[in-house]
Amino acid sequence: MSTVTRAASPRRCSIASALDVIGEKWSLLVIRELFLGVRRFNDIVANTGAPRDVLTARLRRLEDLGVLTRQEYSQRPPRYEYRLTDAGKELRPVIMALKQWGDDHVTDGPPPLVWEHTCGAEFVPRTHCAACGDPVEGRQLTVRSARA
Amino acid sequence: MSTVTRAASPRRCSIASALDVIGEKWSLLVIRELFLGVRRFNDIVANTGAPRDVLTARLRRLEDLGVLTRQEYSQRPPRYEYRLTDAGKELRPVIMALKQWGDDHVTDGPPPLVWEHTCGAEFVPRTHCAACGDPVEGRQLTVRSARA
DNA sequence: ATAGTGGGTTGCCAAAACAAACTCACTCGC
């Protein structure tokens, strides 16, 4: 009889759940391309650098999980365009936060990719509290509930 | 007709750069644990479910890239605590955006993990434009520059 | 003296990623 107390089960949280869906290699780059308006297989291959078989697998999985849709634009031969679903479009904050962190801490020199907000300025994302509207800084957040 | 220009090489962008640093499997879960105040190897193993050897590799790499630090708290035997650097702490928007998307589109039922803002409300992140302060919705962003 | 803990390392195996080539169903230029 082993007395080894094996590790408790991993913490379950929505970060892990989200990563189960979009955390595989290439998935977020595919989503970036869709945000940029790229819709076709060969263009996504070229712009991401993903191997074609891996890309096929990612696209199917993201379709199954409701992040993107495959729409036929030619019947013979069958050809498809890939587009974000509403759920997929709501990944914009994730993409923007990653871009900003990459600009700030990884990329040398000016940002290679820039969005413009309707106000005319170069878009820089800032996270606010949805309840009070204040921007979030420093240690303003505390954990209210997490599995022990 | 498509106006999308065809790329010969993968698009360089800070999203890809960021994912080079934190996009490997387990890395973001390690960072989640550090945000939650967990500092020791065995606890991170238990809470993430990562294999010990993989975790060792991730911790070393994230240390090398400046996302976390390893601080000795015992010399004999050598023991270390892991903490986020300032650069690591700035991943909060990424973590929060992932959590929110997971809550909204993946997790069934109530959020398993909840932060509280200093205003007293359950924290829900909202992305605003840093320049004008307005919350970002719908199609308010356009690409200003992509690809050199 | 024995067991337990923290932070790894080692070896082995299975799964996934990779690049390149191949397929299929067309379309276009001649």
Place this chain on the structure above:
DNA sequence: GCGAGTGAGTTTGTTTTGGCAACCCACTAT
């Protein structure tokens, strides 16, 4: 009609990565 080209994959064979269990060392607690 014939060959070249294109789009969207699929197949093939190799390389890399990930996962698991066992082991190790230097302590600490009983």
